[in-house]
Amino acid sequence: MSVPSLDPSTKLLRFTWVCTANVTRAKAVFIPNCKDLQKIADTGIPLCTAVEALPVMYDATAPDSGVTAVGEVRMKPDWTTLTSIPYSKGHARVMINMYEENGDPSGLCPRLFLKRMTDEAAKEGIYIKAGFENEFILLQRTTDGSVKPVDDTVYASTLSMDINCDVMTDILDALVKQGIDIELYHPEAANGQQELSIRYSDVLTAADQQVIVRETVKAVALKHNMIATFLPKVFQDQAGSGTHIHLSLHTKDGKNIVPSETKEDEISEVTGHFIAGMLEHLSGLMAVSVPTTNSLRRIAPCFWSGAFKIWGYGNREAAIRVPSNACQPNPTHFELKTSDACGNPYFVLGAAIAAGMDGIKRNLPIPPPYQDDPGVLSEEELKKNNIIPLPRTVDLTAKALEEDKVLADAFGPRLTRAIVAVRRFEYKAMKNMSLEEERALLLQRY
Secondary structure, three states, X not given: OOOOOOOOOOOEEEEEEEOOOOOEEEEEEEHHHOOOHHHHHHHOEEEEHHHHHOOOOOOOOOOOOOOOOOOEEEEEEOHHHOEEOOOOOOEEEEEEEEEEOOOOEOOOOHHHXXXXXXXXXHXXXXXXXXXXXXXXXXXXXXXXXXXXXXXXXXXXXXXXXHHOHHHHHHHHHHHHHOOOOEEEEEEXXXXXXXXXXXXXXXXXXXXXXXXXXXXXXXXXXXXXXOEEEOOOOOOOOOOOOOEEEEEEEEOOOOOEOOEOOOOXXXXXXXXXXXXXXXXXXXXXXXXXXXXOHXXXXXXXXXXXXXXXXXXXXXXOOEEEEEOOOOOOOOOOOEEEOOOOOOOOHHHHHHHHHHHHHHHHHOOOOOXXXXXXXXXXXXXXXXXXXXXXXXXXXXXXXXXHXXXXXXXXXXXXXXXXXXXXXXXXXXXXXXOOOOHHHHHHHHOOOO
């Protein structure tokens, strides 16, 4: 593809990717001195393969990741994603795909992994759309160097809207300038917590937009002398921040096939198979959807965080919730709640598709929807109702991914090995940390 026209003010063009630890990274081309951007785009910018095995703590390759200091991939731009960055003067961004030096697609590339999963679903006649619903907390530094929320308001408080009017208006304006279609905004339950819902799109676009949303929120907040963090658990006595992922299934011609054609207000048979697959593979999926020790602090009963391997209509305690519509057709989508912004969006969506498509291919029966709060049940009552609590530690989710043949085959051997190695390295480093230590380390990573 030919290089599109850049904004005349562009000085630095960021070739952007998201690593296994979900840190957004970039190498930038200095446009004023660039004599042949087309050649750079065609041949790619070199990148050490070791970057796909870096943990969140620091830049040191995770042991047993299968990647070393030897070897490179080439970063080639997807020009359809080119945008100017309104909050960084003279900067533009383009998402990249990774290729081996011989030109083959790299088995370590997050975007190409997701593209492969969408292509495989399309072969079965399933086209998937997704939208992200992000929660984040706005903080200020205190004189002693600690952090505190910008307000002490409650859920949907108009006072919070007024207190944070300037920063939120600037965030929304910056997102709109980058082509992000915002649906809803409201303050959430924790002090200083905000929520943004982005309209659904094809899954690759949704993942790209999730990267842009995180980048924009954090950068604009800094301009207002605030810290915006998507860290799942910031304060022990406050609600956590999730990133709920809304999914819908469609035919090639765009027909939504989530609702049943024969039973009003129920999901279709094919949607049931897809959700059944997600539930079956959920423990391994958690290695990329809630990947950190801090993530699992949020996953707890009675906190609406999806702590049990169940689904339900409108059940906010379920890992997978089917929201209702006020009119027909109903329902039109379902929501993965066991997810947060520590997860690489390309990995999460790709793994969810692989799991769901396995359910469709095997005609997996979906269990009955659970319409009560499992968090109030005793251990004996949970067993009686066949309700399974989800893994509580990162080493268990990493092991589940490693042993899940469907997910491991979907990721491929190189990517599976790298993800599992990073998760284990991170777990070893952070498993004994206090919440305060986690917050100090991860607050501005996420």
